[in-house]
Amino acid sequence: MKRRLQLVLAGLALALSGHAAQAACEAGKAGYELTPTEATAVYDCLKAELLDGYLQGDKRWIPADYVASYRSWTPASAFPAAPGFHGERLLMTYVNEIGADTYLEYRDEGVIVPAGTVIAKESFAVDEQGKVQPGPLFIMEKVEAGRSPQTDDWFYMAVAPNGSPMAMDVISACSECHQQNFGAQGGLGYPVPEARVTR
Numbered sequence: 047m048k049r050r051l052q053l054v055l056a057g058l059a060l061a062l063s064g065h066a067a068q069a070a071c072e073a074g075k076a077g078y079e080l081t082p083t084e085a086t087a088v089y090d091c092l093k094a095e096l097l098d099g100y101l102q103g104d105k106r107w108i109p110a111d112y113v114a115s116y117r118s119w120t121p122a123s124a125f126p127a128a129p130g131f132h133g134e135r136l137l138m139t140y141v142n143e144i145g146a147d148t149y150l151e152y153r154d155e156g157v158i159v160p161a162g163t164v165i166a167k168e169s170f171a172v173d174e175q176g177k178v179q180p181g182p183l184f185i186m187e188k189v190e191a192g193r194s195p196q197t198d199d200w201f202y203m204a205v206a207p208n209g210s211p212m213a214m215d216v217i218s219a220c221s222e223c224h225q226q227n228f229g230a231q232g233g234l235g236y237p238v239p240e241a242r243v244t245r
């Protein structure tokens with residue numbers, strides 16, 4: 047009984063500290079008004095909390111090591127930018143070693159993405175009042191040719207801000223938009239040009 051209470055209190059303290067951390071990441075203005083420097087400051091504030099959230103709990107069908115290691119991959123975003131897709135959220139993209147060279151060329155045609163490429167994209171929202179809210183971690187993995195013809199051999203996955211894998215119809219929720227809009231560039235949307243890390 048006593049132990050149970052301690053656990054509840056520990057949980058409460060965690061929840062409260064989580065809340066406090068979030069409150070500290072006020073942007074002060076709407077997301078679309080943020081300069082790159084301001085967007086970076088919000089990201090720096092939110093960074094640890096965002097990752098802690100994604101890491102919570104069992105990842106089930108999503109390879110847990112993608113979530114555990116994506117921060118050590120090559121960043122493709124110089125600062126968080128919101129292109130309007132992905133629910134107006136500000137985005138930060140990371141590419142694993144297999145895919146980094148191809149991705150960072152940002153070619154608009156003839157893109158051949160090597161199998162084993164994994165791309166992770168963090169997201170967070172900043173509302174009209176400047177309130178900051180963690181968003182999902184979006185993941186794309188290029189699998190061997192012929193394994194998933196309907197999605198051009200991309201596996202799409204998403205982890206909710208609380209770490210739960212998000213169940214969805216990836217064809218309609220992810221693949222159709224990527225293939226229809228970016229089919230010529232291998233299904234890749236790329237960060238907006240001014241936010242791209244180049245080599």
Ligand code: HEC
Pocket residue numbers: 127128129131132137139165166167184185186202203204214216218219220221223224233234235236237238
């Ligand atoms: C309405 C169109 C649309 C839908 C639906 C969509 N995306 Fe995207 N996605 C984009 C755009 C545009 C970009 C590039 C945006 C940026 O990084 O600034 C992008 C980028 C990405 C990236 C980074 C790699 C890249 O393409 O540059 C990942 C990973 C990703 N999306 C995963 C997903 C997943 C998983 C889903 C489904 C849950 C999904 N997307 C649904 C439009 C879409």
